[in-house]
Amino acid sequence: MIRSRLVTGTSLRTYLITRIALVVPMVFILLTLVFLLMRVAPGNPIEAALGGHVPPSVIKQIEHRQGLDKPLIVQYGDYLWGILRGNFGTTITDNRPLSQIITQNGAATLELTFFAMLVAIAVGVVVGLVAGRFRDTSLDVFGRLFGIVIYAMPVFFIGLLAQLTFGVWLGWLPISDQASPLTQALLQTHTNVYFIDAIWDRNWAALWDVTRHLILPAMTLGLVTAGVFIRLIRINVIRTLRDDYIEAARARGIVERRVVYNHAFKNALVPVITVIGLNFALLLGGAVLTEETFNWPGIGHELVLYLGNRDYTAVQGIIVVFALVVVAVSLLVDFLNAFVDPRIRY
Amino acid sequence: MAKRRFRWLLAGSAVAVLAVTAALAATAYGGSKANNKIVVDGTTGTVVNIDPANEYDYDSFTVDLPIFQGLYGFPSGAKLAPVLATGCSHTKNLKTWTCHLRHGVKFSNGDSMTSADVKYSFDRVQAIKGDQGIWTLLTYLKSTTVSGPYTVVFHLTAPDSVWPYILSTNAGFVVDKNTFPADKILANTDTAHMIGTGPYALTKFTAGQQVVLTPNTHYWGAKPKNGGVIIDYYSKSSTMKLDLQQGHIDMAFQTFTPTEISSLKKTKGVKVHSAPGVNIRYLVFNVTRPPFNNINVRRAIAYLMPRQAIAGRVWHHTVKPLYSMVPAGLPGHTNAYKTLYGAKPNLAKAKAAMKAAKVKKPFPITLWYTPSHYGDVSADEYIEIQRALNASKLFKVTLKSAEWAQYSSALGKVYGAFQLGWFPDYPDADDYTVSFYQPKSFYNNGYANGKMNKLIAKERSSTGTKRIKYLHAMQALAAKTLPTIPYWQGDMIAAGRSNVSGIPSTLDATYYMRFWLISKS
Numbered sequence: 001m002i003r004s005r006l007v008t009g010t011s012l013r014t015y016l017i018t019r020i021a022l023v024v025p026m027v028f029i030l031l032t033l034v035f036l037l038m039r040v041a042p043g044n045p046i047e048a049a050l051g052g053h054v055p056p057s058v059i060k061q062i063e064h065r066q067g068l069d070k071p072l073i074v075q076y077g078d079y080l081w082g083i084l085r086g087n088f089g090t091t092i093t094d095n096r097p098l099s100q101i102i103t104q105n106g107a108a109t110l111e112l113t114f115f116a117m118l119v120a121i122a123v124g125v126v127v128g129l130v131a132g133r134f135r136d137t138s139l140d141v142f143g144r145l146f147g148i149v150i151y152a153m154p155v156f157f158i159g160l161l162a163q164l165t166f167g168v169w170l171g172w173l174p175i176s177d178q179a180s181p182l183t184q185a186l187l188q189t190h191t192n193v194y195f196i197d198a199i200w201d202r203n204w205a206a207l208w209d210v211t212r213h214l215i216l217p218a219m220t221l222g223l224v225t226a227g228v229f230i231r232l233i234r235i236n237v238i239r240t241l242r243d244d245y246i247e248a249a250r251a252r253g254i255v256e257r258r259v260v261y262n263h264a265f266k267n268a269l270v271p272v273i274t275v276i277g278l279n280f281a282l283l284l285g286g287a288v289l290t291e292e293t294f295n296w297p298g299i300g301h302e303l304v305l306y307l308g309n310r311d312y313t314a315v316q317g318i319i320v321v322f323a324l325v326v327v328a329v330s331l332l333v334d335f336l337n338a339f340v341d342p343r344i345r346y
Numbered sequence: 347m348a349k350r351r352f353r354w355l356l357a358g359s360a361v362a363v364l365a366v367t368a369a370l371a372a373t374a375y376g377g378s379k380a381n382n383k384i385v386v387d388g389t390t391g392t393v394v395n396i397d398p399a400n401e402y403d404y405d406s407f408t409v410d411l412p413i414f415q416g417l418y419g420f421p422s423g424a425k426l427a428p429v430l431a432t433g434c435s436h437t438k439n440l441k442t443w444t445c446h447l448r449h450g451v452k453f454s455n456g457d458s459m460t461s462a463d464v465k466y467s468f469d470r471v472q473a474i475k476g477d478q479g480i481w482t483l484l485t486y487l488k489s490t491t492v493s494g495p496y497t498v499v500f501h502l503t504a505p506d507s508v509w510p511y512i513l514s515t516n517a518g519f520v521v522d523k524n525t526f527p528a529d530k531i532l533a534n535t536d537t538a539h540m541i542g543t544g545p546y547a548l549t550k551f552t553a554g555q556q557v558v559l560t561p562n563t564h565y566w567g568a569k570p571k572n573g574g575v576i577i578d579y580y581s582k583s584s585t586m587k588l589d590l591q592q593g594h595i596d597m598a599f600q601t602f603t604p605t606e607i608s609s610l611k612k613t614k615g616v617k618v619h620s621a622p623g624v625n626i627r628y629l630v631f632n633v634t635r636p637p638f639n640n641i642n643v644r645r646a647i648a649y650l651m652p653r654q655a656i657a658g659r660v661w662h663h664t665v666k667p668l669y670s671m672v673p674a675g676l677p678g679h680t681n682a683y684k685t686l687y688g689a690k691p692n693l694a695k696a697k698a699a700m701k702a703a704k705v706k707k708p709f710p711i712t713l714w715y716t717p718s719h720y721g722d723v724s725a726d727e728y729i730e731i732q733r734a735l736n737a738s739k740l741f742k743v744t745l746k747s748a749e750w751a752q753y754s755s756a757l758g759k760v761y762g763a764f765q766l767g768w769f770p771d772y773p774d775a776d777d778y779t780v781s782f783y784q785p786k787s788f789y790n791n792g793y794a795n796g797k798m799n800k801l802i803a804k805e806r807s808s809t810g811t812k813r814i815k816y817l818h819a820m821q822a823l824a825a826k827t828l829p830t831i832p833y834w835q836g837d838m839i840a841a842g843r844s845n846v847s848g849i850p851s852t853l854d855a856t857y858y859m860r861f862w863l864i865s866k867s
Contacts, residue, residue, distance in 0.1 A: 043754065
């Protein structure tokens, strides 16, 4: 037994080290791809900004100053060297440090995705469990239909419907921004996550305002992700309820409610950890569209803006941040899985 | 039983907490008298740089205008007038301009403004040569000298009759020499150092989200009619429209689609204000490459341009047909294209031009436009032009489009005929003529006309009615030689809630949003 534990411990460590080591080539390939794709696309940030009103000679002069006329390989070397030093640079079109975009807009995205994930888990788990438990009843049909429809609907479409229903027709909730203009102007920012900032300052009026602004975007993004959870949890519940240990529990005379709640549901939820990790990338992708729909000042909102302006530095920086976050979450999920399930090893 | 009672108690407490929070929210943000006077404006624009030394786009200018001032400006209406100067005089050759400054002007931090600040501001723009290119407006400025604390002398390399107009642009905005670095651009978020002499001070800047302007307590002029301004930035005009209709913002300016404007006009509690503006759209030809090097082909298109259909069907009459690159309302404007090609499409004359062109009919041509930079309506606009040209059976038009980043790098280098828009550096006819007709212009269309070059030189070195005469001649020559075909001039449109007043007082040919004239009841 002791020997077995030692072997497991060693292989777990190897597994963790291997996973971390794989991150390096993964990020390197991504950096290179983003760099090349941005250069392959026609146009450059200087022409996009000035092409409508200054002579070509001035544009050339500015391109030279920005180093955009250097050979591609030199630009690539400069870019990698900057990243290695942790310097993501300053945006070309509006001189904004990337660190500011990451902390300011990244915080807004974090706030949105966190609450969206809460919505996804709450809706996904409840509807999935109920549908699985009451298989082939009207509740199950409703749950399955709901899961398929919200997963199939584009996130911006759900967003528009929510805006029209709760913002325009019923007038219950605001349809845009992270907070109302006055709240935004007066709220002291400490973390850039307005929900936390409002609590930090004990500004309950701002907290109420921020919460109201969060509801529609978080519900929209959360519901799309919930569609995946519903289907997965339902299947797991159905499978778990057929397992031998459930039969055994029933045979021992344990009340059905306890069998379902204490044994079947808990075990059915274990695979969800993996799916949460996998869906994080989906959530970030959805956040770009949700942010556009709700004028939410997140990092995806900025990405769309800078892509249009061909701002190499900004786009490269934002995509690297996205990638690093996804890699970090995947890594965390892998670690959790490896701890939970000893069968997972390289 | 006890368990159930506990649950009810819990639910009741939750409702009570929510109600108290809602009440607190209402009193904290709705009750303050000072906050009620703050005007919240929505826009779909993007701020690039607030520092005047590197600001060369309209959206950033709208933020600069309430914070900074130049020696000249447009304080009310479209008439150029001294602002920080009491007046400027020039030598006979228009190469030396001496300006006398207003006394008692203070920056928003309380520093007094003197000629040293003015010299510092101009030297700074020329030293930094910012990436946005605003320094190109000071190309003719050789040096700036001072003569005492209230006199500044500008020495130019060439005669420049429009120098006072240059002084009204942000290349000439005066900044505090004690707060702005001499050799680098100030970050937009550095509100502590972003100090000007205008009616407002910048107190908060959140990129892509919000600009907060508070009244400048040291302001030398009339106090703003509101308690401050918040500019809220939107990525989509549809969301901005809904927010205006719901009353989440007080007004919105820049930029709604024509259908959104029509919808807002029908909304209870919202008023749409408009006045003739100076924003224009035009078609550019590369005059050196086939097929548009054939002047008769260009003439046939000029005869067929469906201005009325574009203004009515596409823009719902929020723009007006334009018959010169110089918009109507600016001194020096003439309807040169109307004189030569008529007010409405003329098929018979177009046929005659095509006969003279000696090309097969229908003649295949390609027109380029950019689908989002000038708004989604661009596609409809070019479909209308295509429809009109094809209906004549003289042309077979292919439409092509490219996003702005690609489009702006191609223009005349790649495209034969392409859409462009223009918003002026300064609202004067000079900016609508010299920019387009000088050799090696920004759009690379190959246009170079000796007669035009002479007219430009004469216009730049004369003043008054003589200068206007040259401007008229330039427009007539352009209509004849057709490097471009102007087709519409946009109105300046702003929409506000019915409790917002003063918006019409800022709508004029300058296209300036003077927030200090707007109040809220």
